[in-house]
Amino acid sequence: MGMRSSNRRSAAGSRGGGGVLALSLLLLLVLQHAAVPASGQASSDGIVIAQADLQGLQAIRQALVDPRGFLRGWNGTGLAACSGEWAGVKCSRGKVVALQLPFKGLAGALSDKVGQLTALRKLSLHDNALGGQVPPAIGFLRELRGLYLFNNRFAGAVPPALGGCVFLQTLDLSGNSLSGTIPSALANATRLYRLNLAYNNLSGAVPTGLTSLRFLESLSLNNNNLSGEMPSTIGDLRMLRDLSLSNNLLTGTIPDGIGNLSRLQSLDLSHNLLAGSFPLSLCNVTSLVEINLDGNRIGGHIPEAIDGLKNLTKLSMGRNVLDGEIPATVSNLTRLSSLDVSENNLTGGIPESLSSLANLNSFNVSYNNLSGPVPLVLSNKFNSSSFVGNLQLCGFNGSAICTSASSPATMASPPLPPPTRKISKKELIVAVGGIIFLFSLLFCCVLIFWRKDKKESAASKKKGAKDVASKEAGKPGVAGGKGSDAGGDGGGKLVHFDGPLSFTADDLLCATAEILGKSTYGTVYKATMEDGSYVAVKRLREKIAKSSKEFETEVNALGKLRHPNLLSLRAYYHGPKGEKLLVFDFMTKGNLASLLHARTPDSPPVSWPTRMNIAVGIARGLHHLHADATMVHGNLTSNNILLDEDNNAKIADCGLPRLMSAAANNNVVATAGALGYRAPELSKLKKANTKTDIYSLGMIMLELLTGKSPGDTTNGLDLPQWVASVVEEEWTNEVFDLELMKDAATGSETGEELVKTLKLALHCVDPSPVARPEAQQVLRQLEQIKPSIAVSASSSFTGEASHTTATGTTITDDTKSTTGTE
Numbered sequence: 001m002g003m004r005s006s007n008r009r010s011a012a013g014s015r016g017g018g019g020v021l022a023l024s025l026l027l028l029l030v031l032q033h034a035a036v037p038a039s040g041q042a043s044s045d046g047i048v049i050a051q052a053d054l055q056g057l058q059a060i061r062q063a064l065v066d067p068r069g070f071l072r073g074w075n076g077t078g079l080a081a082c083s084g085e086w087a088g089v090k091c092s093r094g095k096v097v098a099l100q101l102p103f104k105g106l107a108g109a110l111s112d113k114v115g116q117l118t119a120l121r122k123l124s125l126h127d128n129a130l131g132g133q134v135p136p137a138i139g140f141l142r143e144l145r146g147l148y149l150f151n152n153r154f155a156g157a158v159p160p161a162l163g164g165c166v167f168l169q170t171l172d173l174s175g176n177s178l179s180g181t182i183p184s185a186l187a188n189a190t191r192l193y194r195l196n197l198a199y200n201n202l203s204g205a206v207p208t209g210l211t212s213l214r215f216l217e218s219l220s221l222n223n224n225n226l227s228g229e230m231p232s233t234i235g236d237l238r239m240l241r242d243l244s245l246s247n248n249l250l251t252g253t254i255p256d257g258i259g260n261l262s263r264l265q266s267l268d269l270s271h272n273l274l275a276g277s278f279p280l281s282l283c284n285v286t287s288l289v290e291i292n293l294d295g296n297r298i299g300g301h302i303p304e305a306i307d308g309l310k311n312l313t314k315l316s317m318g319r320n321v322l323d324g325e326i327p328a329t330v331s332n333l334t335r336l337s338s339l340d341v342s343e344n345n346l347t348g349g350i351p352e353s354l355s356s357l358a359n360l361n362s363f364n365v366s367y368n369n370l371s372g373p374v375p376l377v378l379s380n381k382f383n384s385s386s387f388v389g390n391l392q393l394c395g396f397n398g399s400a401i402c403t404s405a406s407s408p409a410t411m412a413s414p415p416l417p418p419p420t421r422k423i424s425k426k427e428l429i430v431a432v433g434g435i436i437f438l439f440s441l442l443f444c445c446v447l448i449f450w451r452k453d454k455k456e457s458a459a460s461k462k463k464g465a466k467d468v469a470s471k472e473a474g475k476p477g478v479a480g481g482k483g484s485d486a487g488g489d490g491g492g493k494l495v496h497f498d499g500p501l502s503f504t505a506d507d508l509l510c511a512t513a514e515i516l517g518k519s520t521y522g523t524v525y526k527a528t529m530e531d532g533s534y535v536a537v538k539r540l541r542e543k544i545a546k547s548s549k550e551f552e553t554e555v556n557a558l559g560k561l562r563h564p565n566l567l568s569l570r571a572y573y574h575g576p577k578g579e580k581l582l583v584f585d586f587m588t589k590g591n592l593a594s595l596l597h598a599r600t601p602d603s604p605p606v607s608w609p610t611r612m613n614i615a616v617g618i619a620r621g622l623h624h625l626h627a628d629a630t631m632v633h634g635n636l637t638s639n640n641i642l643l644d645e646d647n648n649a650k651i652a653d654c655g656l657p658r659l660m661s662a663a664a665n666n667n668v669v670a671t672a673g674a675l676g677y678r679a680p681e682l683s684k685l686k687k688a689n690t691k692t693d694i695y696s697l698g699m700i701m702l703e704l705l706t707g708k709s710p711g712d713t714t715n716g717l718d719l720p721q722w723v724a725s726v727v728e729e730e731w732t733n734e735v736f737d738l739e740l741m742k743d744a745a746t747g748s749e750t751g752e753e754l755v756k757t758l759k760l761a762l763h764c765v766d767p768s769p770v771a772r773p774e775a776q777q778v779l780r781q782l783e784q785i786k787p788s789i790a791v792s793a794s795s796s797f798t799g800e801a802s803h804t805t806a807t808g809t810t811i812t813d814d815t816k817s818t819t820g821t822e
């Protein structure tokens with residue numbers, strides 16, 4: 001019964017009346033036990049206990065079963081009953097004012113003679129195994145403020161006589177087996193501020209009379225068998241902060257009067273049979289922090305006015321029959337951390353604006369009728385379990401790739417303010433086109449499934465005509481050469497470059513995809529093909545790519561780029577609405593940034609030879625790019641150094657700037673700068689060149705050596721400044737990653753290699769571009785520092801070079817050097 005702890009907390013914060021008794025139960029108990037035996041003192045007044053009280057206690061003792069012997073001291077004449085020797089008994093002027101024996105393993109019953117303790121203010125026997133009835137005689141205890149009998153085995157009815165406890169503030173009988181109805185006479189205990197009858201077997205209606213309890217702050221009647229409607233006068237409970245009626249059989253609608261509960265913070269009506277709509281008046285209850293209406297039959301729309309609930313952190317309305325759209329105004333609920341509207345009938349898209357909910361850590365829109373792309377922030381944060389069951393929703397892990405142009409704003413991972421802000425009207429038009437395309441995508445998937453059915457069971461004859469149509473939908477491109485698949489569902493075009501992959505446009509578009517990450521150029525997916533193999537698919541950001549003609553010229557050149565240290569572009573898809581997908585080899589080990597920085601204590605150390613191998617690989621790939629392909633990378637970071645099974649580096653995003661408009665490339669340069677890889681001169685130049693690439697390479701080498709991210713600053717110094725300052729003071733060893741120092745301790749050569757590599761890296765990040773070496777020089781020096789790597793790496797080079805085709809060597813003829821960033 002985990003949910004009960006919060007109720008107990010509010011008991012501790014009790015109001016004045018209880019005086020000394022208002023401390024938390026456990027605390028009181030602990031204090032009493034600690035103090036009494038140590039001092040051995042009699043209770044403060046030392047007055048002999050009143051006869052009626054002694055008889056009452058003795059009768060109570062007799063009815064109790066005390067397997068653990070807590071009540072051993074309750075013996076003798078009783079003269080000591082008020083002296084503190086009778087565990088759990090507290091007196092004042094010879095009268096028992098408190099009886100507190102929680103968590104004592106007590107069984108048996110509670111004697112009706114408890115009614116003789118006429119001065120009793122607090123009776124706390126919770127968390128025992130007491131059975132039988134709750135004695136109606138408790139109703140005689142006119143002084144009683146707190147009755148805590150929860151978590152026992154009391155059965156029978158809640159005695160109406162309890163209404164006689166006119167000063168009662170807390171009544172907690174939860175977690176028993178009480179049955180029958182809730183007596184309306186409880187309303188006579190007009191001072192009640194906390195009433196908890198949860199987790200029993202109570203039936204019947206919630207008595208309307210309870211709504212006259214004008215001090216009531218917490219009402220918990222959850223997990224019973226209550227039926228009927230909620231009292232329409234519920235709004236009279238002006239002081240109410242917590243209301244839980246969940247897990248009952250309540251019917252009818254949520255009364256409008258609930259909007260009058262101006263102090264309500266937590267409302268839980270989940271798992272009832274409530275119908276009707278979300279009461280608009282509830283949007284006025286600005287104090288609300290949590291709303292749970294799960295599992296009812298609440299229909300209608302989620303009101304737009306819900307954004308009035310500024311303090312709301314949790315909104316659960318799963319398993320209802322809500323329809324209409326998720327209002328964009330939900331994004332005004334800035335404190336929202338949990339939103340669950342799963343299993344409803346909601347339509348429309350997931351509002352992009354929900355991306356702005358920074359505190360959102362639980363999100364569920366599964367099993368609705370939602371459509372369109374999932375905002376990128378959400379698909380990155382939450383797994384498929386949050387989105388499944390919406391046939392037309394795309395762009396989350398495991399869904400179809402969104403190939404429509406409907407979500408330009410979602411692609412803005414790093415800010416690109418000028419392009420994204422201007423074009424919102426156009427975006428709208430594009431979005432409409434996108435939705436149309438989505439339908440055709442769905443159609444494609446249907447065709448594919450249906451065609452599979454055909455193959456397996458050749459029975460159905462009715463659909464013969466459609467079958468012919470579907471066969472025309474797409475044919476595989478010619479693997480190994482250059483194939484164009486201009487069929488496809490919506491008239492898109494798939495072009496294969498050389499390589500082992502063969503798939504059709506509809507294979508690609510219907511592959512399940514998982515988001516791997518996003519970069520300045522677009523979103524990268526891991527797509528699972530029909531045969532179970534993976535490819536990496538990069539969907540280029542719409543707004544920043546070149547127009548179709550230029551794009552195709554450039555992308556065909558990139559498709560010929562082949563080198564063991566460059567990630568191979570295997571195919572591209574150019575959709576009918578201008579969407580552009582690039583298909584690359586999938587690299588199982590992810591990228592260098594996560595190898596170095598996303599480490600857990602269990603991650604195996606990254607050894608020096610591995611790091612050196614990576615550095616050499618990058619240098620080799622970059623040298624090929626600069627010297628042979630005469631291209632500039634322009635955005636070299638540890639994020640786009642991918643690693644194959646054997647930790648060989650593959651540079652990704654090669655030549656991608658050539659696919660982008662000039663404006664976009666300026667922004668890419670700016671972003672790279674923000675990550676710390678940008679050469680200082682780029683702030684003026686705005687145009688990447690080979691020397692700015694070398695600067696980025698130097699930063700990656702520093703990253704490999706220090707284990708620090710270029711974004712990190714130490715004492716206000718950026719990474720190169722910090723390394724330089726440490727080296728200057730001849731504490732060179734302090735800069736290296738601790739893991740490397742372990743390597744260095746075992747091999748004396750390693751230390752020397754580290755220092756040499758560090759010097760080379762610092763040379764690469766020289767503020768003056770002309771002072772920086774060429775990629776070829778970096779490569780040669782690295783190979784000199786660690787000759788063994790040079791050998792093993794070049795053998796892997798020849799190994800893979802043999803299975804790449806002649807296209808790799810023809811690149812220089814095709815691609816005349818327009819620098820990467822025009």
Ligand SMILES: *[C@@H]1O[C@H](CO)[C@@H](O)[C@H](O)[C@H]1NC(C)=O
Nearest residue numbers: 071072073074075076077078
């Ligand atoms: C009461 O119980 C205590 C503890 O068990 C014991 O020491 C004491 O002798 C008992 N007194 C009488 C009068 O039985």
Ligand SMILES: *[C@@H]1O[C@H](CO)[C@@H](O)[C@H](O)[C@H]1NC(C)=O
Nearest residue numbers: 160161162163164185186188
């Ligand atoms: C509650 O109060 C009403 C009227 O004030 C009285 O008739 C009734 O007996 C009371 N019930 C109990 C259980 O005290």
Ligand SMILES: *[C@@H]1O[C@H](CO)[C@@H](O)[C@H](O)[C@H]1NC(C)=O
Nearest residue numbers: 199200201202203223224225
């Ligand atoms: C509710 O009542 C039904 C039968 O009336 C019973 O089977 C069920 O156990 C009750 N639920 C609870 C929580 O006691």
Ligand SMILES: *[C@@H]1O[C@H](CO)[C@@H](O)[C@H](O)[C@H]1NC(C)=O
Nearest residue numbers: 177179180200201202203225
């Ligand atoms: C709950 O009460 C109903 C009658 O109201 C009874 O049939 C049922 O057995 C009770 N369930 C439990 C678990 O006590």
Ligand SMILES: *[C@@H]1O[C@H](CO)[C@@H](O)[C@H](O)[C@H]1NC(C)=O
Nearest residue numbers: 232233235256257258259260
């Ligand atoms: C809310 O309170 C106001 C003022 O007391 C009252 O007039 C109104 O009827 C209440 N609304 C409902 C629906 O109970």
Ligand SMILES: *[C@@H]1O[C@H](CO)[C@@H](O)[C@H](O)[C@H]1NC(C)=O
Nearest residue numbers: 259260279280281282283284
């Ligand atoms: C919300 O409160 C305002 C002002 O208190 C009132 O005018 C309005 O009628 C209330 N709305 C609902 C739906 O109760």
Ligand SMILES: *[C@@H]1O[C@H](CO)[C@@H](O)[C@H](O)[C@H]1NC(C)=O
Nearest residue numbers: 262263285286287288310311
């Ligand atoms: C919202 O919460 C803040 C503190 O969390 C509180 O100060 C404020 O009073 C709350 N607003 C309402 C309307 O209850």
Ligand SMILES: *[C@@H]1O[C@H](CO)[C@@H](O)[C@H](O)[C@H]1NC(C)=O
Nearest residue numbers: 320321322323343344345369
């Ligand atoms: C959802 O809406 C559809 C179509 O309006 C309807 O057939 C279906 O019953 C609804 N589902 C629920 C759970 O209300």
Ligand SMILES: *[C@@H]1O[C@H](CO)[C@@H](O)[C@H](O)[C@H]1NC(C)=O
Nearest residue numbers: 307327328329330331332353
């Ligand atoms: C609430 O959200 C809507 C839609 O996202 C927005 O237009 C409106 O300005 C927001 N209102 C406030 C008060 O923040």
Ligand SMILES: *[C@@H]1O[C@H](CO)[C@@H](O)[C@H](O)[C@H]1NC(C)=O
Nearest residue numbers: 344345346347348368369370
């Ligand atoms: C989904 O919504 C569409 C229209 O928005 C409706 O035609 C269709 O019946 C809905 N499907 C379900 C399962 O509710």
Ligand SMILES: *[C@@H]1O[C@H](CO)[C@@H](O)[C@H](O)[C@H]1NC(C)=O
Nearest residue numbers: 361362363382383384385386
């Ligand atoms: C999705 O995430 C939740 C936690 O947010 C986790 O419990 C669940 O196992 C995950 N499901 C999948 C399919 O990864």
Ligand SMILES: *[C@@H]1O[C@H](CO)[C@@H](O)[C@H](O)[C@H]1NC(C)=O
Nearest residue numbers: 318342343363364366385386
């Ligand atoms: C979302 O809701 C569905 C259906 O209620 C559930 O199966 C799934 O586990 C939930 N996912 C998350 C992440 O809460």
